[in-house]
Amino acid sequence: MIETMSERLKILFLCTGNSCRSQMAEGWARHLRNGNIEAVSAGTETHGLNPNAVRVMAEAGVDISGARSKNVRGFLDAAFDYVVTVCDNARETCPIFSGAAKIVHAGFDDPPALAEAVEGEKEKLDVYRRVRDEIRDFVEELPDNLNEKGQ
Numbered sequence: 018m019i020e021t022m023s024e025r026l027k028i029l030f031l032c033t034g035n036s037c038r039s040q041m042a043e044g045w046a047r048h049l050r051n052g053n054i055e056a057v058s059a060g061t062e063t064h065g066l067n068p069n070a071v072r073v074m075a076e077a078g079v080d081i082s083g084a085r086s087k088n089v090r091g092f093l094d095a096a097f098d099y100v101v102t103v104c105d106n107a108r109e110t111c112p113i114f115s116g117a118a119k120i121v122h123a124g125f126d127d128p129p130a131l132a133e134a135v136e137g138e139k140e141k142l143d144v145y146r147r148v149r150d151e152i153r154d155f156v157e158e159l160p161d162n163l164n165e166k167g168q
Contacts (some may be wrong), residue, residue, distance in 0.1 A: 026054045028097065030042035030058040031102050035060025038127070042058060046159065047054075050155070058087065062088065065131060066086055093115060096117075098118060102122045116165050125148050
């Protein structure tokens, strides 16, 4: 049986600036779960695409270089099954969606903030790599892990 877009699980990954964590989550979902998950990312603000996130995702074989930072206001009327907040700020400021989306929090460390505290390019990228891999692990377990994290 061929799945149609309407049969796929629709997930919005929401972060503050839609520049790093939510973009990585969308990238992993499209790369790993494109057959059964329709993924979108957005932010409560738009900060542009973080070049270090693009770099470490490319190292893992996922190209997010064509992504753009999107504001969640453009998706408030969209029909999502789940909205996954990937940072604490997005969890606290998550808007109300007109559909029946279940809000789930799966918080990940903020690579840009953590990278400020370390010296050296390799060490900074290692922070991004760690978070990238944690997000990959989360996405690999979709949709099973959504029910355990649901609010």
